[in-house]
Amino acid sequence: MTSPRVVVLGGGACGMTAGYTLARAGVEVVVLERELRVGGLCGTHERRGFRFDLGGHRFISRSRALDSLVRELVGSDLLERTRSSVVLNGGQAYRYPLELDDVLRKVSLRRGAKIVGSYACERVRQAVRRDPDVSFEDWVTHRFGRELYATFFGPYTQKLWGIAPSQISADWASQRISLLSLSDVLVRLAGLRKGGARTYARRYLYPRLGIGEIFERMAAAMIGAGGKLYLGARLTGIDTQKGRVRAVRYRTSSGEHELACDAVISTVALPEVARMVGGAAMPVALRRASERLRFRAIRLCNVLLDLPEVSPHTWMYVSDPRYLMARIQEPRHRSPELAPRGQTSLMLEIPCDVGDELWTASEEQIYARCMDDLAALGYAHLRRATLDYFSTYVHEGYPIYHLDYLGDRDRLLSFVGETANLVSCGRQGAFRYIFMDTAMEMGMAAAQLYLDRRGSGRAIADLRSEAGLVEARALTA
Numbered sequence: 001m002t003s004p005r006v007v008v009l010g011g012g013a014c015g016m017t018a019g020y021t022l023a024r025a026g027v028e029v030v031v032l033e034r035e036l037r038v039g040g041l042c043g044t045h046e047r048r049g050f051r052f053d054l055g056g057h058r059f060i061s062r063s064r065a066l067d068s069l070v071r072e073l074v075g076s077d078l079l080e081r082t083r084s085s086v087v088l089n090g091g092q093a094y095r096y097p098l099e100l101d102d103v104l105r106k107v108s109l110r111r112g113a114k115i116v117g118s119y120a121c122e123r124v125r126q127a128v129r130r131d132p133d134v135s136f137e138d139w140v141t142h143r144f145g146r147e148l149y150a151t152f153f154g155p156y157t158q159k160l161w162g163i164a165p166s167q168i169s170a171d172w173a174s175q176r177i178s179l180l181s182l183s184d185v186l187v188r189l190a191g192l193r194k195g196g197a198r199t200y201a202r203r204y205l206y207p208r209l210g211i212g213e214i215f216e217r218m219a220a221a222m223i224g225a226g227g228k229l230y231l232g233a234r235l236t237g238i239d240t241q242k243g244r245v246r247a248v249r250y251r252t253s254s255g256e257h258e259l260a261c262d263a264v265i266s267t268v269a270l271p272e273v274a275r276m277v278g279g280a281a282m283p284v285a286l287r288r289a290s291e292r293l294r295f296r297a298i299r300l301c302n303v304l305l306d307l308p309e310v311s312p313h314t315w316m317y318v319s320d321p322r323y324l325m326a327r328i329q330e331p332r333h334r335s336p337e338l339a340p341r342g343q344t345s346l347m348l349e350i351p352c353d354v355g356d357e358l359w360t361a362s363e364e365q366i367y368a369r370c371m372d373d374l375a376a377l378g379y380a381h382l383r384r385a386t387l388d389y390f391s392t393y394v395h396e397g398y399p400i401y402h403l404d405y406l407g408d409r410d411r412l413l414s415f416v417g418e419t420a421n422l423v424s425c426g427r428q429g430a431f432r433y434i435f436m437d438t439a440m441e442m443g444m445a446a447a448q449l450y451l452d453r454r455g456s457g458r459a460i461a462d463l464r465s466e467a468g469l470v471e472a473r474a475l476t477a
């Protein structure tokens, strides 16, 4: 048997785009995917005619090439949607991303005064002595004041990450929080300036049958162009020789296999790949770095409902730590075909760690807890309307940006980069909190690197990280 030229590890957004690009260019390519379906985080599950993504996904891209690719693949089954999101907090629903005019109108007079007062104090303090932004907490309080931090940002972030915001790198905030100027809001509220707050991308593309449709079609097109896809194939080892990958090993239901290759594009988690490359001889400092880079997991409690609608919102953020879920999503607002006619569903996003009590709780326990929380939030009728429920699990939901994550990430990327024919990219492979468009662009770039034999794998892991390209889509997502 001739060796495949390129092996792509992982059939998510990044890996499938790499495989598709290579196959279309006539390269022999094999994509190995541990699950029985493609899409990774962008996968869609079906149950009794209801469809659930792994957390709501919307496609927005600044790249014309990528936008055209998705339109070409999904064709007339691609919908253009408008999002509507709110933050539920203290019995109020605030517009999302947070707009301070809206916040100041809805909070009590006392809290509004505290928000404005703590903001003013912070501005004065920062003007006199500019404190460094080390942690998430620093970054937010220095810009918005302690009261806004304590009301919205702090509790939500603690729930999402499971660690104190003072232990999370300021990078997370600078990459994900839009800079709204509070003074600008106050000037507008006082009627001294006309015009609305800064606007956000509310429109997005979404396939009729769920986000996974993009990657299922991409996989079919890749196979049509001669590429191979092995599902249920879990990577177990990477064999190197003279600074190059010689072969990868993987396990399927039929046993262990080895695949010789000329090059590898890996989208599996960076710490895992580094440990496979390093093997038993991996230096202790690198092994420790690989153990420090961890991911936050997500359990999704998917509830099928015999109701036409729960709320008009696609997303409802729940910042209060008393409630399990960080977000409540109603899939049919993304596409009406995600639920049968006249019915709807909810997808409750529960941040947790693999193996903890939320991850391991039975279906019944999680559902009961979620229903109690929903009742407290004003949705007591949902229990009676439930047709069915089930959980889906995401092992690598969010790369955890601990305070020195950049140093650890850098060490591991440099180490993996010493293997000449191996590129580590994608959300898990670059250890970066990126959206699917950047993951897909990384896949395209990794394929192009192989085709052109020019450029560097490291630059791909840092793609679109330059200042100014930071998304202005979300407060924290």
Ligand SMILES: Cc1cc2nc3c(=O)[nH]c(=O)nc-3n(C[C@H](O)[C@H](O)[C@H](O)COP(=O)(O)OP(=O)(O)OC[C@H]3O[C@@H](n4cnc5c(N)ncnc54)[C@H](O)[C@@H]3O)c2cc1C
Pocket: 009, 010, 011, 012, 013, 014, 015, 016, 032, 033, 034, 035, 038, 039, 040, 041, 042, 054, 055, 056, 057, 058, 059, 060, 233, 234, 235, 236, 267, 268, 269, 298, 349, 394, 396, 397, 398, 425, 426, 427, 428, 429, 434, 435, 436, 437, 439
């Ligand atoms: C809750 C949530 C909501 C999101 N919402 C949006 C959104 O609205 N819009 C947006 O653009 N982005 C969104 N994202 C981000 C988006 O999902 C990711 O950026 C994108 O899916 C990353 O693709 P990837 O291929 O890099 O990684 P992944 O999707 O994680 O793909 C990696 C693949 O590798 C496979 N794999 C892992 N280990 C092995 C192994 N040992 N052997 C074989 N295969 C393996 C995995 O099964 C997976 O298929 C969201 C993410 C989350 C968690």
